[in-house]
Structure formats: C-alpha cells, structure tokens
Amino acid sequence: EVQLVESGGGLVQPGGSLRLSCAASGFTFSSSAMNWVRQAPGKGLEWVSGISSGGSNTNYADSVKGRFTISRDKSKNTLYLQMNNLRAEDTAIYYCASSGRGYYYMDVWGKGTTVTVSS
Amino acid sequence: DIQMTQSPSTLSASVGDRVSVTCRASQSISSWLAWYQQKPGKSPKLLIYQASSLESGVPSRFSGSGSGTEFTLTISSLQPEDFATYYCQQYKSFALTFGGGTKVEIK
Numbered sequence: 001e002v003q004l005v006e007s008g009g010g011l012v013q014p015g016g017s018l019r020l021s022c023a024a025s026g027f028t029f030s031s032s033a034m035n036w037v038r039q040a041p042g043k044g045l046e047w048v049s050g051i052s053s054g055g056s057n058t059n060y061a062d063s064v065k066g067r068f069t070i071s072r073d074k075s076k077n078t079l080y081l082q083m084n085n086l087r088a089e090d091t092a093i094y095y096c097a098s099s100g101r102g103y104y105y106m107d108v109w110g111k112g113t114t115v116t117v118s119s
Numbered sequence: 120d121i122q123m124t125q126s127p128s129t130l131s132a133s134v135g136d137r138v139s140v141t142c143r144a145s146q147s148i149s150s151w152l153a154w155y156q157q158k159p160g161k162s163p164k165l166l167i168y169q170a171s172s173l174e175s176g177v178p179s180r181f182s183g184s185g186s187g188t189e190f191t192l193t194i195s196s197l198q199p200e201d202f203a204t205y206y207c208q209q210y211k212s213f214a215l216t217f218g219g220g221t222k223v224e225i226k
Contacts, residue, residue: 035215037163045155045163045206047215059213062120095162104210105153107174109162 002026002108004096009113016086016117022079022096022110029077030054032100036070036081038092039112048094049081050104064090086117121145121209125218131226136197140221142190142207151211154183154192157220158203166205167192197223 008020020036036048049060049070058070069082079096093114097106122145132138142152150170155163165174167183170190180195194201202225207218 044220045157045208045217047208047217050213050215061214097163099210101168103151103168104213104215105165105168105208106155106163107165107168109164111162 004098004108004110006094006096006110006113009094009115011116011118012086013119014087014117017082017084018086018115020081020083020094020096020113020115022081024077024079024098027098027100027108029072030074032098033104034070034072034079035097035099035104035106036079037095037097037106037109038090038115039095040089040092043092046092050099051079083115086115088117091115091117120214121148121212121216123207123209123216123218125205125207125221127221128219129222129224131224132197133226134197134199136226138194138197138223140192140205140207140223142185142192142218144188144190144209147187148209148211150186151209152183152185152190153208153210154181155206155208156201156203157206163206194223 005023035050051070067085071080093112095112096110098108124143152170154167157163171183204222
C-alpha cells in the first residue's frame with residue numbers, strides 16, 4: 001500500500017523550531033519528487049516547499065524562504081522539513097505529498113501533522 | 120508567482136445536478152493544471168491532472184477541460200459523496216499555487 005506518514009508536529013513558541021518527518025512506503029521513494037503543503041485552520045491549501053527526486057533541486061514559497069529547509073534521506077525513505085524562526089502564521093496542518101510522475105502535481109498525500117505556533 | 124482564481128467560492132446543488140467549477144490563471148499555464156477534492160478532516164485527493172486526464176480510480180462523472188488561462192472541473196451528475204471542497208493547482212512553474220477552493224454544498 002502506498003503510504004505517507006507525517007510526524008513531528010506540536011506546539012511551539014514564536015521564534016522556535018520544529019522538524020517534521022514524512023515516512024514513505026509502498027512506492028519507489030527515490031524516484032519521486034516530494035512536497036510539503038500546509039493548510040491553516042479554516043483556510044485553503046498552500047504549497048510550502050518541494051524537492052526533486054535526487055534531492056539536488058529545492059524550491060520554497062516566499063512566505064517560508066530563509067526559515068524552512070526541505071531535505072530527504074533515501075536510505076530511510078523519509079522526507080524532512082526543518083522549520084526555524086516560527087511565526088503564528090505558520091500554524092497549520094502540514095501535509096507531505098509525492099509527485100511521482102515527473103511533474104509537480106501531488107498524486108499521494110499523507111494525513112498531515114499539526115503545527116501550532118503560540119505563546 | 121502565478122495566481123489561481125476559482126469561482127464560485129461556494130456552490131449549492133442537489134444530487135443529480137451537473138455542476139461546474141472554474142479556475143483562472145493569471146498567465147498561461149498551458150495544460151499544467153490539476154484538480155483535487157478535499158472532504159472535512161481529510162487530506163486532499165487527486166482527481167484530474169494535465170487539465171483533463173482522469174486519475175485512476177476516480178469516477179468518470181468527473182471531467183476537466185481547458186488550457187491556457189481558463190479551466191473547468193465538471194461533475195456530470197452530483198452524488199452524495201461529492202459534497203466537498205475542490206481546489207485547482209498549477210504546476211507550470213514554482214512557486215506552485217492553488218486556487219482558493221470551491222465548496223460544493225447540499226442545496
């Protein structure tokens with residue numbers, strides 16, 4: 001079964017850091033580009049970051065550039081999102097999503113992990 | 120960044136109705152467009168990619184059309200399980216962008 005399972009969310013104070021993880025199974029992780037997409041409470045979807053299948057190319061939304069870092073570990077079939085200098089507006093459900101067919105639409109999604117930034 | 124604008128933001132319809140959702144891009148994206156369905160408390164699900172290609176396992180009552188800057192998602196006969204929020208997404212260029220969503224409600 002193709003599966004993406006996110007973890008690492010939680011409550012953090014403004015200015016703090018968190019690292020999200022996404023464990024992939026049931027497909028060839030090393031052949032898939034990967035993304036993080038977030039959804040603030042009651043709001044729509046916002047793409048956060050993407051990484052190529054080999055890990056050499058990364059892209060970020062302007063809202064997180066310089067604060068978030070995406071990475072992947074092919075030996076662990078895991079995607080990461082390091083989030084630093086967190087702000088209240090980063091509060092959201094963070095979804096991991098694969099783009100496994102050579103184009104950046106999201107064919108498989110995880111269930112998400114919740115990040116709350118509050119003092 | 121390419122801006123994606125969906126209309127309407129909310130759509131009220133009955134079971135059996137034919138419904139359409141429009142997505143407009145701020146510049147041409149050729150056919151680099153996907154549609155997703157999201158139900159409350161669930162993660163999004165891919166319905167359509169490349170503007171008109173139906174994802175495997177998605178019922179044939181869903182269809183997509185358009186190219187350039189204007190796109191349409193059509194549900195030919197609305198079923199109870201189709202009441203949800205629908206999003207378009209362009210993947211012509213980074214930053215990837217989503218439309219604001221269209222909530223399809225029961226009339």
